Amino acid sequence: MNKFIIHGCEQVLRFSQVQNWDELSEERKVQLGFNMGVISLGLDLNKEDGYLTLASVREKSLSIQDFHKRMRDLINSLNISIDEMNVNKPF
Numbered sequence: 001m002n003k004f005i006i007h008g009c010e011q012v013l014r015f016s017q018v019q020n021w022d023e024l025s026e027e028r029k030v031q032l033g034f035n036m037g038v039i040s041l042g043l044d045l046n047k048e049d050g051y052l053t054l055a056s057v058r059e060k061s062l063s064i065q066d067f068h069k070r071m072r073d074l075i076n077s078l079n080i081s082i083d084e085m086n087v088n089k090p091f
Contacts, residue, residue: 001080008038009075010086016068017087021057028091049074 015032018024024032033054040050053070056062075082 002042005039005042006080006082007086008035008042009071009080010082011035012039012071013068013075013082013087014089014091016057016064016071018064021060021064043074043078045074 012032012035015024015028015035021029036050036054039045053062053067057064057067
């Protein structure tokens with residue numbers, strides 16, 4: 001697996017550990033969106049699993065906790081080996 005895509009997965013999980021969307025700074029929201037784009041393209045996700053999922057979080061029709069769980073389940077289902085230390089780093 002491409003290291004850039006793995007890093008994108010780690011970052012998506014890292015930035016989606018907050019309690020709600022509004023806790024993220026604008027910079028972190030942009031980084032989350034960028035990394036979601038990386039993994040969407042790199043993993044060839046369909047629109048539903050990629051862009052629309054994050055859009056639902058932005059629109060608050062999907063909680064960020066549910067988004068985080070969905071992304072973790074997806075990453076695990078694809079057997080992508082991530083480093084939990086990178087996911088748990090403070091930001």
